[in-house]
Amino acid sequence: AMLGHGDQAYAYLRAYLPAxxxxxxxxxxxxxxxxxxSTHGKSSPKHGVSRLPWLSGSATWTVFAISQYILGIRPEYDGLRIDPCIPSDWKGFTARRRFRGKMFEITVVNPxxxxKGVKSLTVRGExxxxxxxxxxxxxxTNVVQVVMG
Structure with missing residues (x-):
């Protein structure tokens, strides 16, 4: 996602998710x-067997990667950046996020x-x-409209 390849980033994510x-x-x-x-690798006699569920920090990193780099809703010192990197077949998405005590209702469209790429961004029509x-x-309350392009 950081390289701007939404299709590839999403494919990697899907391959990694437990489902x-x-x-x-x-x-x-x-x-x-x-x-x-952990999951036993190909050289193990228990190849594919996973161990120690619920004891991984990976779940937190997964949420971080999805929210901040695929959906691109990233808190920064100067404000909230909206920089999605999504699969090209997505029409868009909606998200709600609280940032610095304020609510953001975000709609991203990908016509x-x-x-990757933001053509326009409006907040409450501005x-x-x-x-x-x-x-x-x-x-x-902040209604955010993002058009990718």
Whole structure:
């Protein structure tokens, strides 16, 4: 996602998520929705078996990667940056996020089916320059419209 390849980033994410292994649940031996700490590799006699569910920091990093780099909703010192990197076949997405005590209702549309790039960003109907919402433009509730392109 950091390189701007939304299709590839999403493919890697899908391959990593626990649901990708549901067809091998009897091999994994853990809950099908859990990110575990380790999985036996190909050289192990227990290849594919996962161990230590619920003891991994990977779940936190997964949420971080999805929210801040695929959806691109990233808190920064100067404000809230909206910089999505999504699969080209996505029409867009919606998200709600609280930032510095204020609510953001974000709608991203992708009419040109690009993987990355913000053509326009408005907050409560007011056009912003670039893809950063500065703190000075934030109110208690912020309806954000993003057009990719």
């Amino acid at each position: 990708a292994y549901n067809d091998r649940a009897e091999i994994r031996e853990i809950e099908p929705y859990v990110v575990c700490q 040109d089916h690009v993987e 056009a912003m320059e670039g893809n950063l919402i500065p703190e000075s433009a934030m109110k208690e």
